[in-house]
Amino acid sequence: MDVNLIPKLQTKNSMTTKNSMTKNKIVLFVVTLCFIAAACSKLTEHIAPKSPDEDQLLDGPIEGLSELEKRQFLAGDAAFNGELFFSGNGLGPYFVTSSCGSCHAGDGKGHPFTTLTRFGQSDTLGNTYLHLGAPQLQNRALPGFTPEQLPAGASFSKFMPPANTGLGFLEALTDSQILANVDVEDANADGISGRVNYVTAPDFFAPLAHHQPHNGKFIGRFGKKAAAIDLLHQTVNAYNQDMGITSDYLPNEPVMNGLSNPYFDPFPGPEVQLSTIDNVVFYLRTLKAPVQRNSSDAEVIAGKQLFLDINCGSCHIPEWTTQQSTIAALSNKTFYPYTDLLLHDMGSGLDDGYTEGTALTPEWRTPPLWGLGLSMNSQGGSYFLMHDGRATSIQQAIELHGGEALAAKNLFVNLSQTDKLKLIKFLESL
C-alpha cells in the first residue's frame, strides 16, 4: 500500500508494450527459478549432509517390523530421545539425569557425567540400606532440594550406562539358552564358571513361557550385575531411580536419606504414563543390532581368530540365535553380541564391595561387546570402559580383567604387539 511505489497510469499503447515486456520478464524469471529449483534438487545431493553409513549408527529399528510396530517404535524413540524432564513434568526432585537419551546418546554407552552410583549391599542377603535411599544415589536435585548423600559405611559401585543396541535380541533368548552355558563348578575345568543371578521379580513382572523361576526368583540378564529380568523391569527402574519419575508401576519417588517417603513432591502423581513406558520398552526391544565394520579386513579376521584362540569367546560368546518371540521380527534370528549373560568372578581388582541379587561382589555380568568400536561417538570422543568407565582404552580394559578372565588376559598380554593390534582392531570393528 505504499502509494509512492504504485506506478502512475500509462497510455494504452505504452501499457501494451510494457505489459508485453513485463510478461517476457516474468516468463524469464519463472524459467530461471525453475532452473534454479532443478539445480538445487540436484545440488542437494551434493551439498546436504549425507546419512552416516548404517554400520556407523547404533540407532534404528530392526528389519521386518510391521507398520503398526514401526509407529510404536517411533513413539518409543520420541519418548526415549525426545522427552526431557524438568520440574514441570515430574523430574526429581532427586535425580541423576533428566532424560533417557542423556545417558545413552545415540543409543550408545554413557559418559562419566551420567554414571550411576549404587550402594548398600555387600552380600547376597539383601540391601540393608533401602530405608536410607539404596540402591541408587540420586546425586542431583532440583533447586531448593539437597541431593542424596552416600550413607556412612555403605559400600558402593559406579555403573556406566550401557549401550541400548540390540537389547531385544538378548531379551528374546530363553532362560534355557542362558542356563545351557552355566558351569558353576567349572566342570569342564577351563577356569571359567559362570552362573546366573536370580533376582526377586517386581510386582509388575509378567513371566513368559520360557522364564524358569528358581525359589520364586527369576534370571536377571540386564545391568552390570544382571539385576534386571527384562527390559520392562530395567526401564521402570531407570525412570524411577535415574530420573525420579514415578509411574503406576513404581508410584513412589526414590527414598531419600533421612526423609520420609512420600516427602514433598512438587509434581505428585504418576509422572509418566504406562503407555509411554510400553512404547519405550518396545523401542528398546526393536533397536537393531550393531553392524560390524570392516568384517572382511584381513587384520580384523585375524584379530577375531586371536580373540577366540586366547579364550575370550568363552564368556564373550559371539553367536546366538533367538527362538520364537512375541515380536515376529525377533524370531529365529542369529546375532552376534559377544556375551553369555552370565556372572563371572572378575577378580579383586574389579571388586567394589557392592553387589545386587545373588551376585557376589567380584562378579559381573559379561557385557556384550557389539557396538564397542562406536563407543567414542557417544562418550564424547573418549573411551570409558568397564563397569564404571575406569578404562580409557580397549587395551586397558582387557588388562583390567582378572579372576576367571585372568588366564585370557595373560594370554593377551603375551601376544606380540602386532597381534594385540589385530585383536583390538577386531574389537573396534564390532
Added chain:
Amino acid sequence: MKKIILLLACIIQFTTYAQVDSSLFKRVAVQDTSIQLNVDATYNRPFLSVGKSPVAVGGYIEANTNYAVTDGVSEGLSFQMRRMTLFLSSAIGKRVRFLSEIEFEDGTKEINIEFAAVDFEFHPMFNLRGGIIMNPIGSFNQNHDGPKWEFIDRPIASTTIIPSTWSNVGFGLWGKYSKNKWAFAYEAYLSNGFDDRIIDNNLNRTNLPATKLNPDRFEESFNGVPLTTLKTALGHRVLGEIGISWMGGVYNKFEEDGLVLDSRRRVDLLAIDFKTTLPIKTAIRGEWVWAFVDVPSTYSQQYGEKQRGGFIDIVQPVLRRTMLGFEKAVLNACVRLEYADYNVGTFNETGGDIGDHMYAVVPAISFRPFPQTVLRANYRYSWTSDLLNNPPSKTAAFQFGFSTYF
C-alpha cells in the same frame, strides 16, 4: 484478544478505504536526518498516516520455504509464515508519542505485544519511556524487523542466548546527542525480569527465552527484583556504530510470604554490537553476547553457568540498477557466520569440555526491489554438538522467502 481483533478490524477498514482512495494515506517521512543508531530503530520504520490523523500504522510480514536435511534425513519441504507484525503509533501531543508493535508468529501460534510504550521527550538527551519496552541488550533485540535483514532465520545467539524479541513492562530513560559526524546514545531501564524457568525447562539447558512462557510476566515481577538494562552506543557517520550493553538481575524466587527459600541467584548478560559500511559499500554488522547464570551447584551441569555466542553479517551489493522493472533495485551477495555455546565449561567428572554448542555458515542472495522489501535465498549449513561433545549433527537448509514492510 478482543482488543487485538478490534485493532485488526480497524486496520482492515483503513485498508478498505485505501482501495477506494489511496490518497487518504500518506507515507510518514522520517524527519530525523542525524546519524541513525540502533536506538532509533523503534521509530525508524515506514508508517502510513491517515489524513490528518495523528495516528500512523505500519507493519511487516515475512514468509519463507524451508527444506532442511539433517545427517541425510529430511522432513521435506515446509512453508512457513514466520510473522506478521503490526505497528500503531500516535503523536499524543507535543513531544509525547506512543508506539506499539503486535506480532503474530507462526500464524497465530504466538501473539505478543512486543512493544507498547509512551515516550515523553523532556530533552533530546532526556526521554522518559514507560510501558512494554524492548530491553536494549545487543542490537538485534531493538532492531529486529525482518525487512532490515538479508537472512531468513534470526541470529541464533540473539534469539536463544539473548531472548529476542525480549520485552518487558518497565520504565526508563534514554537520550541521543548528535554533533557533526558523531552521535552518542544511552538507555537505562528497570523492568520485570526473568524467572526460574531459565534453568528448569524442557530444553534441559540454560535457556533465557523460557521466561517468555510465563503468562504473568507482564502483570507482576516473578520475584520483586527489577531487571536492569543499560546500553550506550557511539556512532560515526563514516565509521559506523558500536554499542555495549548489560542486563542483569535476580531470576529466582528466593523468598515467598516472608520465608527465605533460596539465595538470590543472578543472571547477567553483557553484549557488544557494531555495524559499519566499508568504502566498497560492504555492510558489516554483528553482535556478541556473554551470559552468566548462577546455577545451584547441586543441580545438573546440563544447565550451563556461562553461555556465549554471536553473529556477523556481511552484505555486499553486487548490482544496483533497474531490474525486472524495479528502479534502483539492489542485488546483494551475503554471508552470515554465527555461533552459540549454551554451556561453556568442563565436566566435573572428567575435566573434559562440555559441548552443547552450534556453528552455522549462511551464504545468501537477497534482492531488494525497493528498500522496504527483500526477497531472500539462503543456504544454511550448521554443526550442532550435544552436551557430551559427541560428533556434531550436520544440517543443511535451503530457504527462500520474503519480508516486507507494508
